[in-house]
Amino acid sequence: MASVTVTRRRALLSHGSCLAIIVLALASLAAAAVAEENGGETNWHVVSVSSLLPSAAACTAAKAASSTNSSSVLSVVHRHGPCSPLLSRGGAPSHAEILDGDQDRVNSIHRKHKHKHSGSSKSKTDPAGTSNKGVSLPAYRGLSLGTGNYIVKVGLGTPAKDYSVVFDTGSDLSWVQCKPCKDCYEQQDPLFDPAQSSTYSAVPCGARECKELDTQGCSTDNKCRYEVVYGDQSQTDGTLARDTLTLGPSDDSNNKLAGFVFGCGDDDAGLFGKADGLFGLGRARVSLASQAAARYGAGFSYCLPSSSSGAGYLSLGPAAPTNAAFTPMLARADTPSFYYLDLVGVKVAGRTVRISPAVFRRAGTVIDSGTVITRLPDAAYAALRSAFARYMGTKYRRAPALSILDTCYDFTGYSTVQIPAVALVFAGGTELRLDFSGVLYVSKVSQACLAFASNGDDQSIGILGNTQQRTFAVVYDVGNHKVGFGAKGCA
Incomplete structure (x- = not known):
């Protein structure tokens, strides 16, 4: 009988140990969930399934606060989300379409990287990203824009008119579609009209900015012409121009960049969606980041929201949060x-x-x-x-x-x-x-x-x-x- 009693006691102890292990495991899971909710470091994410998908119709975005004191803070929204001004002219693509388009962009990046390492061409840009005369725009600025997911609103001209543009760290030249247009794709807003801006001027062929680009040549009235061909064979052709760019509220003079160089596209085609154009944040001298460096400092920052129904920010200048x-x-x-x-x-x-x-x-x-x-x-x-x-x-x-x-x-x-x-x-x-x-x-x-x-x-x-x-x-x-x-x- 004694041996039976001992066996039963061991069984009870074993059963109790299993219960203890289960309780400890549940407690650990709960602790992980609490740590996640409180922002603590944990090796697991515990999330509600109901929170996995963003609201299909509601825009819940409030403008995210930037860590910088720069006045040039722009709200960033997902171009296919409910906060996007581009959705009024059509629905969002499917997830499969977005991902398939993403592969097109990646293929383009890979082709350019392999081309540069094949020995068939040499870059004419130094490591700091300063372009020299003769640089070929299509050779290193051409990327597929089909998956440019995030857009900002900028003001262009005097008085400033708002335009919704994709921002892209892999491109340099900024551009919008302009009147008069020989062949333009359908976009969300009216085309930019140089005749309505008192601060617009075309860049002449002899200007430094024109010499730094591989242009199509000069127009009959000595205006610099540009061409950008992207990885999916989309393209924009037009006149290189200068005008006042407004980044943020137009009543704040600190938000204005006079003489901003951009492309005024008048012959454009491709998979640009309904965006009014593109603003490049690449490393070359013509990019928005480089042109704004004298005003805000050499750099920029952004934050992309977790959900397509939220908002982030884009800010010029190198200021960083303390936890960076x-x-x-x-x-x-x-x-x-x-x-x-x-x-x-x-x-x-x-x-x-x-x-x-x-x-x-x-x-x-x-x-x-x-x-x-x-x-x-x-x-x-x-x-x-x-x-x-x-x-x-x-x-x-x-x-x-x-x-x-x-x-x-x-x-x-x-x-x-x-x-x-x-x-x-x-x-x-x-x-x-x-x-x-x-x-x-x-x-x-x-x-x-x-x-x-x-x-x-x-x-x-x-x-x-x-x-x-x-x-x-x-x-x-x-x-x-x-x-x-x-x-x-x-x-």
Whole structure:
């Protein structure tokens, strides 16, 4: 009888131990959820399934506060979200269409990078991004705009008229469509009319700005002509011009940039959507960032909202939030429009994924506001995908792939989900611990996918896309050659 009693006691103790383990596990899960809600560091995201999708109709955006004192703070909204002024002329594309278009942009970036390294051409731009005479605009400014996701409103001319334009860190020349137009695509707002602006002037052929571009030549009245051909064969042709650019409230003189050089497009075609044009924030002298440096300082920052129904900001000047962590901005002359970073590793659920830093450094990594999904070398992506799937385990059903995204899950029937955190590690030890919105791309509750994709090889350049940048204050301190990330820059 004694042995039976001991056995029963051991069974009871074993049962009690199991209960204790379950209680501790639940407590740990609850603690993780609390830490996440309170902004504390945790290796997991615990989120409500009902919060995964933005409101289909409501714009909940309030203008996000910038960390800088610059007066040139512009509200940033998603071009396909309910806050976008472009939706009044048509609905948003499907998720598959957005991702397919994203691949077109990436292919264009890869082609240009490989072209520059093939020996068939040499860059005529120095590492600091200062253009020299004879630079070919289509050679390094041409990118597909089909996935330029974020737009800002700017004022152009005197008196200022508002225009909704895509902003793009991978392009340099800013442009809008202008009257009279030989062939223009349909846009949201009336075309810019130079005749209605008292401060407009065409750039003459002998001007420095004209000499720095590969122009089509001069018009009969000595006006400088430009041409930009993008990766998807979209293009804009027109007259290089100067006028007053207004960034923010028009009654504040600090918001005005006199003599801003831009393209006045009069022969445009392609996949530009309903945007009125594009403003480039690349590294060349003609970009908005470079032209505004004397007024605001050499650099800019932005924050992209977590949801398409929210708002972020774009601010000129290098000022950064106090919590920003910086990593060096690498100098590369081969694709001078881009900002290069030194990505060296990836973490999943707080643990370093085994990937040699040499895998990332073989071709390098650029940060790009116009690419949606981060692209990694194939070896790095395979390791990340494997680690992520291992932590997800078998709890959640797998879902079909979505375009370029091949690691998807079905959360139907769950009220909350627990997702491993993902962090990108840069040179100097800087870690970008992604917001939940940067870990999963959610098309619907039954199809939530790991928001990374493979380059398809280990030789193509890596790209840090805008999904992974969401909610961070991303600071481009061009003067000090560094890029910073400040958590919770916007909601």
